[in-house]
Amino acid sequence: MRKWLLAxxxxxxxxxxxxxxxxxxxxxxxxxxxxALEALIKLYKQKYPGVEVINATVTGGAGVNAKxxxxxxMLGGDPPDTxxxxxxxxxxxxxVVADRMEDLTGLFRQEGxxxxxxxxxIDLLSYxxxxxxxxxxxxxxxxxxxxxxxxxxxxVTPPKTWAEFLATCETLKKKxxxxxxxxxxxxxxxxxxxxVALATLGPEGWNNLWNGKLKFTDxxxxxxxxxxxxxxxxxxxxxxxxSWQQAVDRxxxxxxxxxxxxxxxxxxxxxxxxxxPGTDFAWxxxxxxxxxxxMLSDSFGLPKGAKNRxxxxxxxxxxxxxxxxxTFNPLKGSIAARLDSDPAKYNAYGQSAMKDWKxxxxxxxxxxxxxAPESFMSQFGTVMEIFLQSRNPQAAANAAxxxxxxxxxGR
Amino acid sequence: MRDRITAFLVLLPSLVAVGVxxxxxxxxxxxxxxxxxxxxxxxxxxxxxxxxxxxxxxxxELFTGFVDMRFRQSVVNLIFFxxxxxxxxxxLGLLLALALDRSPKGxxxxxxxxxxxxxxxxxxxxxxxxxxxxxxxxxxxxxxxVGLPPLSFPWLTTRDQVLVFDWNALPFYTALVVGLVLxxxxxxxxxxxxxxxxxxxxxxxxxxxxxAFTVGRGLHLLPYxxxxxxxxxxVGVILAAVWQMSGYTMALYLAxxxxxxxxxxxxxxxxxxxEWQTYRHVIFPLLAPITLSAMIVLGHIALKxxxxxxxxxxxxxxxxxxxxxxxxxxxxxxxQFAKGAAIGLLLLLLVAVVVVPYLASQLRKEVRR
Numbered sequence: 001m002r003k004w005l006l007a008x009x010x011x012x013x014x015x016x017x018x019x020x021x022x023x024x025x026x027x028x029x030x031x032x033x034x035x036a037l038e039a040l041i042k043l044y045k046q047k048y049p050g051v052e053v054i055n056a057t058v059t060g061g062a063g064v065n066a067k068x069x070x071x072x073x074m075l076g077g078d079p080p081d082t083x084x085x086x087x088x089x090x091x092x093x094x095x096v097v098a099d100r101m102e103d104l105t106g107l108f109r110q111e112g113x114x115x116x117x118x119x120x121x122i123d124l125l126s127y128x129x130x131x132x133x134x135x136x137x138x139x140x141x142x143x144x145x146x147x148x149x150x151x152x153x154x155x156v157t158p159p160k161t162w163a164e165f166l167a168t169c170e171t172l173k174k175k176x177x178x179x180x181x182x183x184x185x186x187x188x189x190x191x192x193x194x195x196v197a198l199a200t201l202g203p204e205g206w207n208n209l210w211n212g213k214l215k216f217t218d219x220x221x222x223x224x225x226x227x228x229x230x231x232x233x234x235x236x237x238x239x240x241x242x243s244w245q246q247a248v249d250r251x252x253x254x255x256x257x258x259x260x261x262x263x264x265x266x267x268x269x270x271x272x273x274x275x276x277p278g279t280d281f282a283w284x285x286x287x288x289x290x291x292x293x294x295m296l297s298d299s300f301g302l303p304k305g306a307k308n309r310x311x312x313x314x315x316x317x318x319x320x321x322x323x324x325x326x327t328f329n330p331l332k333g334s335i336a337a338r339l340d341s342d343p344a345k346y347n348a349y350g351q352s353a354m355k356d357w358k359x360x361x362x363x364x365x366x367x368x369x370x371x372a373p374e375s376f377m378s379q380f381g382t383v384m385e386i387f388l389q390s391r392n393p394q395a396a397a398n399a400a401x402x403x404x405x406x407x408x409x410g411r
Numbered sequence: 412m413r414d415r416i417t418a419f420l421v422l423l424p425s426l427v428a429v430g431v432x433x434x435x436x437x438x439x440x441x442x443x444x445x446x447x448x449x450x451x452x453x454x455x456x457x458x459x460x461x462x463x464x465x466x467x468x469x470x471x472e473l474f475t476g477f478v479d480m481r482f483r484q485s486v487v488n489l490i491f492f493x494x495x496x497x498x499x500x501x502x503l504g505l506l507l508a509l510a511l512d513r514s515p516k517g518x519x520x521x522x523x524x525x526x527x528x529x530x531x532x533x534x535x536x537x538x539x540x541x542x543x544x545x546x547x548x549x550x551x552x553x554x555x556x557v558g559l560p561p562l563s564f565p566w567l568t569t570r571d572q573v574l575v576f577d578w579n580a581l582p583f584y585t586a587l588v589v590g591l592v593l594x595x596x597x598x599x600x601x602x603x604x605x606x607x608x609x610x611x612x613x614x615x616x617x618x619x620x621x622x623a624f625t626v627g628r629g630l631h632l633l634p635y636x637x638x639x640x641x642x643x644x645x646v647g648v649i650l651a652a653v654w655q656m657s658g659y660t661m662a663l664y665l666a667x668x669x670x671x672x673x674x675x676x677x678x679x680x681x682x683x684x685x686e687w688q689t690y691r692h693v694i695f696p697l698l699a700p701i702t703l704s705a706m707i708v709l710g711h712i713a714l715k716x717x718x719x720x721x722x723x724x725x726x727x728x729x730x731x732x733x734x735x736x737x738x739x740x741x742x743x744x745x746x747q748f749a750k751g752a753a754i755g756l757l758l759l760l761l762v763a764v765v766v767v768p769y770l771a772s773q774l775r776k777e778v779r780r
Contacts, residue, residue: 064726068743074456094746098456186727238546240568240728305458373452378745382481385729389570402477407452 020050023311025300026073027084028066030059032267036331040136043327044318051311056080062187062368074100079303081312086369087135087297089210092127093373095301102302103130107313113320116338120362121297124370133299134320137334140263140353141365142195142286142294148279150254158258158284162199162227165258165287169234172257179236182256184247189232189239190367190384192260196231197224199288203363210364210371212410216401217394225393232388245272252281260286262296262368266349267333277348285356293360296368297337375407437759444469444752455746462749469753475632482754483578485732487639491574492649492733493713499653500709501702504660511661512668522665526658533655537722540651541567544723566647567724567731575640579631586623590616642730648723655719656712660705667701668694703769710765714758734758 023044029037034057041053058066063084070083079100085091095101108114108131114122117135125131146158154175159165172180183189198206200223201214208214214221236256239247248265250256252273259265266283269275285292300319306312318324325336330345335353343351364370369377383403387396404410446462454460473482507525511518528536543549544566551562576584597612671694679689717735724731726740734754742751 064744068739071456071743071746077458093452094456097453098458099453100456100458185725238565238568240724240730241541241545241565375449375452375455375745375747378740379478381727381740382478382729385481389729399478399480406450406478 021308021311022052022054023082023308023315024054024056024080025082025084025315026056026058026066026070026080028058028060028063029084030057032271033332036328039331040318040324040328043324044315047318048311048314051314067374074303077305079305081306081308082300082302082315084298085133085301087121087133087299088124088364088370089373090369090377091133091299091301093375095303096127096130096132100304101132102304103132104134104302104316105129105131107134107316107320111317111320116320116322116340118339118357118362121295121337124295124297124362124364125299133301134316135297135299135337136319136325137298137329137332138337138353138357139296139334139368140293140356141191141296141368142198142289142292143261143263143265144195144284144286145248145251145259145261145265145269146257146282146284147251147254148282151257154257156257158282159287160290161288162196162231166230166234168257173234177255177257179234179250179255180257181231181235182242182247182250182259183232183235183239184242184244185240186381186384187367188244188247188261189388190380191262192231192235193224193228193384194294194366195260195286195289196228197221197366198292198294198363199286200224200227203292203361206363207371210366210410212404216397216404222393222397225387225396229387229391229393262365263349263353264333266347270347270349271333278352283349283352291360293356293362294365295357295362296365296370298334372409373407376403376409379403379407440752440755443749444756446749448749448752449742449745449747450749452746455748465749469750470757473750473753473757479750480637481729481732482734482737483637484639484642484729485734485737488642488645488731489714489716489733491641492645492652492716493710495645495649496652496656496713497706497709499649500656500660501705503653503657504705505664505698507657507661508664508668511665522662525661528655529659531655533652533716533719534722536651536655537719540647540654541723544647544650567644567728569643570730571643572638572640572730573643575638578637578639579633580628581632582630583623583627586619586627590619590623593619644724644728644730648720648731651723652713652716652719656709660709663701663705664698667698671697707765707769711762714762714765 025037025041027037037055037057041055045051045053058069060066063086066084070080073079074095085095091101108122113134121135121138122131125133125135144158151157154172154177156168156171159168169180183192197209201209201220205214205220209216209221216222236242236250242250244261244265245268247256247259248261248268251259252269252275263283266277266281269281270277275281284290300316302309302312302316319328320338322336322338322340322342325338326341326345329336329341330347330350333350335341335346335350335357339358341354343354346354366372366377366380372380380400380403383396383399386399387393390396443462445464445466447465447468448460448462449455454462473479511522511525515521545551546563546565546568550566551564553562555561593612593616597609597616600606600608600612675693675697676689679693684692715735716733717739720731720733720736726736735758738751738754738758741747741754
């Protein structure tokens with residue numbers, strides 16, 4: 001009798017697992033980015049109508065609040081079924097090393113994703129022989145934005161190197177433009193730093209910085225801070241009080257000529273400010289980084305102990321599929337991580353970025369979690385503050401190296 | 412006896428709850444602060460982290476470690492913020508109370524107006540003041556209303572510091588301040604005619620000064636000079652905080668002023684005291700207990716400040732950093748839980764230094780009654 005009951009129970013449980021139950025998706029996509037996630041969830045509900053989707057979002061740019069909530073939940077032993085995380089070291093350095101994630105290599109093989117995603121991206125997602133999350137979108141960090149009509153008016157062209165940039169900056173200053181470069185709060189300054197660093201060190205040197213082969217105190221790495229200091233002299237002095245949108249506004253209003261920002265700026269200018277990409281506003285790789293695509297990516301992983309594992313796996317399959325990515329990305333203003341997505345669904349900026357994504361060398365972003373663990377990244381803000389306060393390249397380099405040794409960067 | 416058992420039983424649930432949820436967790440926090448939780452990323456967020464006992468290493472790093480320079484600046488910020496915020500709120504509150512005490516027309520209206528900011532949360536205050544303190548708007552364009560040129564002070568975005576000192580001189584300055592407090596105690600003992608206390612305070616102050624000027628000056632916490640000072644960016648934050656809390660001190664003082672018996676004031680008048688003398692020798696001494704309780708309340712608000720600065724300047728801006736913000740950054744962004752716990756404990760100690768003597772003296776008074 002007992003055996004029978006048990007068997008019936010197991011059978012009921014299995015069938016329930018297949019089609020019904022719940023799926024909790026944890027992310028920080030609300031507000032402007034909400035509709036893209038909603039569209040993806042709608043697609044999921046069409047495929048698995050029996051599953052109740054719980055959309056657990058915690059607002060706050062770049063997930064600053066969501067990550068803290070996630071940590072308390074994970075520490076308390078209550079993981080969501082799947083959660084949004086920046087692909088790369090932000091996931092690996094925090095969750096994978098702590099043995100809290102499931103290896104998804106099997107899923108990647110089964111779905112043919114090893115070919116669908118570029119190799120540079122797979123490398124960033126891998127650690128100790130496993131692949132740990134499914135990337136849903138790609139943003140580019142090293143982009144310089146400008147207004148072509150304004151540049152013609154001032155008689156300058158977008159600079160190709162930082163040396164050219166500094167010369168252009170002098171020209172513009174003489175023409176009465178106080179701050180040719182528009183800059184915002186602390187993280188946008190770090191964002192600018194990574195573009196300067198990539199240009200100064202080259203993609204090889206940039207990668208070596210993160211695997212520990214190149215020290216921050218190396219003269220080459222100290223030179224990054226020297227250039228960065230000169231570039232800062234071209235920027236507005238009230239940067240700390242501006243959001244990234246306000247910094248973009250300065251360029252649009254003609255108070256500044258250039259802004260270095262990730263390509264969510266394209267979404268902001270095209271959707272919110274109603275400017276036409278390519279004519280009203282234009283872009284170029286940030287100086288000295290043409291041919292290199294510094295990427296960041298949002299991805300979803302599968303935590304160990306997820307209550308609805310099968311539903312979460314189905315979600316991951318959808319997130320990595322062509323259909324899923326082409327539904328999500330045009331709305332989000334990013335491009336698909338897959339190489340086979342449909343360009344017709346994207347705007348002029350998206351199409352140009354997709355071309356670069358296929359042909360360029362791929363490296364990961366620091367500020368957005370791809371190349372360094374959170375323990376380093378969060379303290380890099382302190383390094384930036386040391387530099388801004390003292391304007392001393394050596395002091396900043398020493399601090400960065402001290403933190404790198406402390407957290408064991410590259411180990 | 413029976414009453415006692417009933418009383419004990421009634422109190423038991425809350426005793427257990429407080430014991431577990433307050434003191435239990437304080438104890439756990441203390442333990443966490445003495446471990447290496449977070450140093451090894453493989454253990455930081457593991458389901459069952461293995462923690463190693465490292466003693467006071469986290470505290471040592473906070474005060475003398477190379478990368479925690481930001482913590483030290485945040486401590487300096489907190490001290491200056493607390494001092495100026497308390498001084499501002501008490502001063503402004505007293506002035507408002509004195510003005511309202513003269514029962515001007517529409518007193519009730521003004522009282523509500525001045526008290527109203529207290530009803531807002533610090534997040535709302537912070538957001539409004541951040542707008543007001545934008546370099547090109549708000550407060551800076553106020554003078555143009557009367558035809559003056561606009562101000563150009565960049566409020567929250569300045570990186571300038573004043574009163575800069577070297578962190579290495581901290582033991583020296585601390586000894587100096589404590590010594591001065593002891594001297595003050597000696598002076599009070601002298602006035603109250605207690606020779607024993609006078610001698611002890613003088614002796615302690617003497618030893619401290621001697622130590623400060625001989626050993627203290629040569630003591631170096633860091634192998635290099637590290638300047639810290641009062642960040643001018645805090646001025647805007649202090650302004651907002653004073654705006655919010657001065658109404659509260661006004662209400663306290665007003666109650667105090669209304670509680671002063673008319674006979675005392677009339678007696679002073681009969682004795683020929685001028686208005687200033689009445690304030691100086693009659694009203695202010697009678698307000699002293701109120702000042703003390705206001706200082707306690709304001710002090711612990713200031714020491715725990717987080718939300719106001721979060722809303723006004725964000726988490727990443729070092730010139731307005733305070734330990735609570737740095738604690739959040741370290742623990743929940745950097746996964747350095749042990750160091751975060753250490754900062755938490757230091758904050759608890761700071762608040763305890765302010766609150767415990769007050770509670771103890773109140774308790775003693777009650778027992779005496």
